[in-house]
Amino acid sequence: MTSRPSRAATRRLAINWPLVEQRRIAAGLTQAQLTDRIRGGALTGRGRLWTDADHDDVPLGLLERLCRVLDLHPAELFRPPARAAHRRALASEQPPADATVLEAALATITVPAGTTGTPIGMAALAGALGWSLDRLGTAVAALTEQLTGAGTRIDADPVPAGTPIRGLRARDRYLTSDQRAALHRLRRPRPPLDAKAAEVLDVIARDPRALTECHRDLDPEVVIALQQRGIIRRHPRGDSLELTDDAQFSLAPGEGAYIPVRALTFSWRRPLTSRVVSSDILVSFHTPSRAGAGSAAGKVSGVRASLPGAMKSESDTCIMKDDHGPRFASLTSKTRAGGG
């Protein structure tokens, strides 16, 4: 008699927390507000609901409320099982043509007849689809050619969201979930960044650990608005707010990543090339507690770099460089996000 594999090992579903987090921000809710809305505070607690992988005993009612509040289909709440994901990966080996994706996107952003839409520029549309402007231009040309026979015309810029385009096939299966969410956001124009948001952004940019969503002086709406724009994010393993990689790249070009220091051993998220591994690194640091700035040199070994003990305080900041310029690094004892 063969023993059946345990149910947990084969058929267990995992909640798709990245999607939940994305929808929470899109809905304009803080974690606390979401917990209140789904009445999950007593059961989950902050740390458990959002980070724990063991949700076997989460009541169905809570999941139902989560779906309702975040406008998720129950099937979207869970990550697909491994076999389904494999099947889906195989099925998507032949990606649809860009013109097909564009047609689905235009059908998505077209508003119903009688409704006033918002003009959408080519750059915004390219951003939502994750394409370059050149690629979008090529796709527009191809789709225009396809639609010529059908008597449908596309205005290149802005995309005529104010008038429905008839004759487009709304085959949104050709859109990824990210594309669908981004296209959905395009239909709701955001007010421009105001001084209040800039004040919060300034504090976070200067000291990534200074603020959490629960800070008493912070307007939750401002924080959520910045998260919705993709300018700040909550730290994956903590409550502090920090700049997203895009905002870091835009606001502090060439200045590398400022990393609060608690340990002196750094590790890279991505594998290092042999060229980098063999090179010396230099970490320049600034310590508010001591006057001036200094640097420490060390040797990269494998995926780790050890430095002499120069920084001790949590408030110290450092910027890591090697022979090939600034690099993002993460710390081992107080782990922070980073890239190679």
Added chain:
Amino acid sequence: MAAARAPVMVLADPGDSPGCVAGLSARHSLGHGVAICLPQPGPGSAQALAGDLLIALGKFPGALAAEHLSRRGRELAGLWLRAEQVQDLVVLRADRLPARCWTSLAALAAAAGTRLWLVVHRAAASPGQLAALARPPAGPRPWRAALAILPGPGKTGPAFPAVPDVEFPLFRAAARRLLDPAAFAYVDAIYLDTRARARACAALLRHEGTEASVGERAAAVLQQLTIDAASAGEVLTRMRAAQAGLFAEGLFLDPSVHAARGWRNNQPRLDHATVTRLRGLADPAAAAAITLTRATGIRPDQLGALRCCDVSDSEAGLSVRTRGVTYRLPARAAGPVRAVVLDRVGTGDVTANREPLFTGAAGAQLTGRQLHKLCSQGATWAGVTLSCSPCWLPDHTVTDLRDAARAVS
């Protein structure tokens, strides 16, 4: 510089080849200091020669008559030659000009420090023409020799790409994502340069005690940072870089406030087409007044208050200081303002000259009403509009974030 050069060179094209006219005409580029003049056939009067020279300097044909400046033709030709800082003046078909025109051309070129190239489409110049020159050149040189000396035809760089209209905290990342690497590198170089310059301007915005308000200073800073832009995409790039640079210094610049809508149109103030049209005006006062209005947005009455010493020249262009703030003009648009200064004070030192920049026939300072009329007429002739971004912004456009940060943290 110019004095070390031979002031007059004679080029020979014995075969009267079409390649000579075409090759030399292709070197015409006022931006690079090269003007190619093709005199009209005729007896070669001084007035006709002045008209031909002004056309070579970018003026509209018939501009002298249209602007009632026919009597000042030769004077204006010399003035614009200096104002546009022409280094090389090439006169095609010079063999058809009488000797007195050679004398006149040599005198104008010497006064402006310009090297003069006279192209004769035969074996050599006539003895009378050579005798008309104060220092006759050694001998005619083949016309192809000029091609090796004159700056090459202006290579226009790649067109500025369309950039995403996203807010400054994400602009650079969006541009990197949406543009191909070469286009992004082009955009990013301008972005980083403008951002660095904006950081240096932060102290100016914080500095109290100047005559200008915060809004006026903010408008002047934005003018300085965006005036070089020649396309809407470049204006947007420079605007976002300015916001990012000021943000790095703890200042938030919000050009979206209601009264600052003029700054949101993202249209270049002095693009190449506009500069070319403004260059078509022969009257220095009209051309300068319109150029300054478009570049800075200051009103006619403020224009009238400008003095010669308010204008300072540099390699990067002109600076105009008024009411405690400084505006900048790119080198490509500096000619008209330089011309009006030269018209007022000649080649002397202008730094101590407190004469009004715009005066009437009697030497009296032009009123705001008169300047408004001058600008309107000139704009009609040139085919440009006077509307542009205003010279001020509301004071609450700029927020000092470091004051507010203390409350938050």
